[in-house]
Amino acid sequence: MRYKVVLTAAVAASICLGGPAAAQKKGATRPAGAAATAKAAPKPPVVAPAIDMERVAAAAGLDAMTRARVAPHIALMNQQLIQMRELTAGARKDAPKADQDRMHKDLGAHYGTFQQHWNEARALVPPGKQTAFDAAIKVEMSGGRRVGNPHSTLPATHPKVNPHTGKPVK
Secondary structure (H helix, E strand, C coil): CHHHHHHHHHHHHHHHHHCCCCCCCCCCCCCCCHHHHCCCCCCCCCCCCCCCHHHHHHHHCCCHHHHHHHHHHHHHHHHHHHHHHHHHHCCCCCCCHHHHHHHHHHHHHHHHHHHHHHHHHHHHCCHHHHHHHHHHHHHHHCCCCCCCCHHHHCCCCCCEECCCCCCEEC
């Protein structure tokens, strides 16, 4: 009974939206005059993982003065991340070699600027907190996920499991 209701609703929707033949066509259907008036849709904005200054400052233990000095560099690093993401958003594996070379050159320039601001921000951080600062930047760039092997931080008391049987190994 339930399937009949779903099938009836689907047939009724297809008839209302474009006639019985529209239900059999593959792809999206448009009204007849829409092809002439349709323009290229604007590209959606590129979403790049933003480096959140507050989370970086909290993870690295930065004071307010250091946070204020580092913040402009973090903002510029975010701009470079967005520009690099925009460049790679339209990348194709089968692009001509000249296009690939140009993209790599542009990406290299953006990455160089990104690295320059990272180094300048790192120089403003006290030496004892630079390692924590770098780790916080890497976590932020990865979208909040830890980078690396999660099994490398397991305690020695963690039980070992045989991958074939699933039983604990002694």
